[in-house]
Amino acid sequence: MLEGLGMTLPIIQAPMAGVSTPALAAAVSNAGGLGSIGIGASDAAGARAMIDETFAQTDRPFNVNVFVHGPAVQDPEREAAWLAALRPAFAEFGAAPPSDLRVIYKSFSDDPEMLSLLVEKKPAVVSFHFGLPPAETIAALKNAGIRLLATATSLAEAEAVEAAGIDAVIAQGIEAGGHRGVFDPLAADDGLGTFALTRLLARKTGIPVIAAGGIMDGAG
Ligand SMILES: Cc1cc2nc3c(=O)[nH]c(=O)nc-3n(C[C@H](O)[C@H](O)[C@H](O)COP(=O)(O)O)c2cc1C
Known part of the structure; x- marks a missing residue:
């Protein structure tokens, strides 16, 4: 896999949605590792800008990470109870809680616009977090020549990752930030x-298998 991607260091920089930047990803890729950007908290327009910014700063492969969580199931009673419980915390800052809760992160499983963007941009690697998208989505990314990674926190999840034809699995231990x-x-x-x-x-x-979690330095 390292040779296929032209990596000289067996190190992948963790994607951190909302925190890790194109500049960081490009710096890691330019150093011979695999830089990552996290687009799990972005819409397709925001993701396009991040991907373009990364391509502008490196000719080397990098990874684009998406969230593949299951659909949120609304529970108005439970959500109203949470908002009521949080009202005093909002009041401390002279604010009121929102009247209801809405989904903030769209799942990649249900985001055809994001899939089209990735197939168009063809980053060398795409990684999945919180689950796996449908088989057609995996096939579309593979047909575009994109290598795929997915996080697993257990053997059962890793078996699902392998069965889905993903190229490598990220073993994310409980220590992971x-x-x-x-x-x-x-x-x-x-x-x-x-x-x-x-x-x-x-x-x-x-x-x-790519180990992730609690690795702090070269010795680790
Ligand atoms: C602030 C923060 C944001 C993260 N966001 C993502 C993300 O968007 N996608 C993802 O796959 N993992 C995310 N992770 C998990 C990392 O990819 C990785 O598994 C973890 O940081 C490894 O553990 P370590 O921080 O102890 O090295 C995030 C981690 C942190 C600390």
């Missing part, structure tokens, strides 16, 4: 650490 890419937040969670999960996936899957 930010949100964990669990597929189903209501399912049982073993909370495996990076070392245990990486070894388990390396043994039980036939695709490359």
Whole structure:
């Protein structure tokens, strides 16, 4: 995989939606690793600008990361209770909570505009977080020559990743910063650490495994 992508360092910079920038991704790719931008919190127009900005700063491959969470299910009663509970916190700042909650992150599973953008721009790599998109979406990205990665926090998720034809799996241990890419937040969670999960996936899957979580320095 490293050779195929022309990488000289076996290091992938974690995508961090809303935090990591095109400049950071380009710097990592220019240094021989794989830089990443996180577009999970962007719409297609915002993502286009980030992708163009990254292409402008590097000729090397980089990764574009999307959120593939399940659809939000509205529960007006529960949401009203949360908003009521938060009212005093808003009041401290002289503000009132919103009247209702809305979905802020669109899932890539349900975003044909974002899929068209990725097929048009053809970044070297696209990675999935929180789940996998439908088979047709995976096929469309692969047909565009894009290599695919997906986060797994358990063996079951990694097996789904491999079965879907994804090129490599990211073993995201419980130590990982930010949100964990669990597929189903209501399912049982073993909370495996990076070392245990990486070894388990390396043994039980036939695709490359990328360790993520708690790796702070060169020694790590
Ligand atoms: C602020 C922040 C935002 C993150 N956003 C994303 C994201 O958009 N997509 C994603 O796949 N992972 C995201 N992650 C998780 C990272 O990709 C990675 O798994 C994690 O940072 C690795 O653990 P470490 O920070 O201990 O090295 C985020 C992590 C942090 C700290």
